[in-house]
Amino acid sequence: MDLEFDRQHLWHPYTSMTNPLPVLGVTSASGCRLRLDDGRELIDGTSSWWSAIHGYSHQALVAAVQKQAAQLSHVMFGGLTHEAAIDLGKALLKLTPAGLSRVFFADSGSVAVEVAIKMAIQYWQGRGKAGKHKLLTVLGGYHGDTFAAMSVCDPNAGMHGMFGHLVAKQLFASAPRAGFDRPFCDDDIRELKTLLEREHDSIAAVIIEPILQGAGGLRFYSPDYLRALRALCDQYQVLLIADEIATGFGRTGKAFACEHAGITPDLLCLGKALTGGMLSLAATLCSDEVAAGIGDSPAGVFMHGPTFMANPLACAAASASLELFAKGDWQAQVSRIEAELKRGLDDASALPQVVDVRVLGAVGVIEMAGSIDTAFAMHAFAARGVWVRPFGRLIYVMPPYCISSAELAALTRAMVEVAALDGILKAEVTPSHG
Numbered sequence: 001m002d003l004e005f006d007r008q009h010l011w012h013p014y015t016s017m018t019n020p021l022p023v024l025g026v027t028s029a030s031g032c033r034l035r036l037d038d039g040r041e042l043i044d045g046t047s048s049w050w051s052a053i054h055g056y057s058h059q060a061l062v063a064a065v066q067k068q069a070a071q072l073s074h075v076m077f078g079g080l081t082h083e084a085a086i087d088l089g090k091a092l093l094k095l096t097p098a099g100l101s102r103v104f105f106a107d108s109g110s111v112a113v114e115v116a117i118k119m120a121i122q123y124w125q126g127r128g129k130a131g132k133h134k135l136l137t138v139l140g141g142y143h144g145d146t147f148a149a150m151s152v153c154d155p156n157a158g159m160h161g162m163f164g165h166l167v168a169k170q171l172f173a174s175a176p177r178a179g180f181d182r183p184f185c186d187d188d189i190r191e192l193k194t195l196l197e198r199e200h201d202s203i204a205a206v207i208i209e210p211i212l213q214g215a216g217g218l219r220f221y222s223p224d225y226l227r228a229l230r231a232l233c234d235q236y237q238v239l240l241i242a243d244e245i246a247t248g249f250g251r252t253g254k255a256f257a258c259e260h261a262g263i264t265p266d267l268l269c270l271g272k273a274l275t276g277g278m279l280s281l282a283a284t285l286c287s288d289e290v291a292a293g294i295g296d297s298p299a300g301v302f303m304h305g306p307t308f309m310a311n312p313l314a315c316a317a318a319s320a321s322l323e324l325f326a327k328g329d330w331q332a333q334v335s336r337i338e339a340e341l342k343r344g345l346d347d348a349s350a351l352p353q354v355v356d357v358r359v360l361g362a363v364g365v366i367e368m369a370g371s372i373d374t375a376f377a378m379h380a381f382a383a384r385g386v387w388v389r390p391f392g393r394l395i396y397v398m399p400p401y402c403i404s405s406a407e408l409a410a411l412t413r414a415m416v417e418v419a420a421l422d423g424i425l426k427a428e429v430t431p432s433h434g
């Protein structure tokens, strides 16, 4: 593989072209294994960023894409429709929380978030309240890399500073404090409540990642918080956008993280695992009421329409993935993974460089006392036969649900070993964030 060409000319996520991080060449993947061009095989701990929930090269998904490609690989969605989109729409409405009835297919998670934000703003235009156009969210969130999505990412960890006034000014409350299974008290949501009380005339929607804040820090929070938030949104007439792009399709132990709290959002963003990691596809779902409001807006129509909207190949992959998911094997798999992650990562808690170890569903996190040296960590993990890619202070895994107990044990063993290495942290160890 011409890794030198890659190094000279191909941009990778969040990297420099003048001083790129090292990359490994992958030639094929199946199940939970990545095969490298130097002949090594790595156990995958990432599901390629939450997406490959059934593992790689799953026969049912490959067959669905091949069949679709031979029949209709793409056709514009303006003025035309197709079976692949219709089947997927039906499957999604069956699976997602009751009350969501309209589906917009987008091509990536960030776009699904842009779509949700535009829908919320157009909704209030249709209800004669065009002044309601701001977003309220919590610190520590991540919603994507496009401009509106960036505006609701954590302002310190995110890209607000870099792009100055081009990032819209939104409202932020502190992050939910109570952990997933910790008692919640009204104080936890007081700041958000005060913002709603004071500013609801200018707020279109609250956007939040339910239960699990993903790329913003992998923190889990109490379902009671989400229930209280739903009630406050109703009280102050503000829409609730649930961004389940990372949490959707079983990752937290429920099909959708909203189910932990038994709530339905007004808008729901899906992506990542939607196609089982086969192709890029995302969706924004909304209620009848939101769709009706948009219909009543001055534009009368929803103003968005990507070229590759509802791409048939991606829809076929997603339908095949949902069919596997609907069989329900994931439930036993995710609870087994949760138990094994808890057991396997337990030893990390005692390490001096570790400040927290946490597990929810098929997500396991070791939080370190300082920033991790990514290149060092990648090398150390690859040497142990696993693919784990830390960011910031976090060593974390969210493996494909089909991972075996032996493979998962190899993953957790490597995580604990690497967390204990001298040299894993950049510069000096900073004290716990408290």
Ligand SMILES: *Cc1c(COP(=O)(O)O)cnc(C)c1O
Binding pocket: 108, 109, 110, 111, 113, 142, 143, 144, 145, 209, 214, 215, 243, 244, 245, 246, 271, 272
């Ligand atoms: C990954 C992610 C996004 C962005 O999705 P892309 O497909 O990378 O654009 C948005 N929200 C959440 C919660 C995510 O995890």
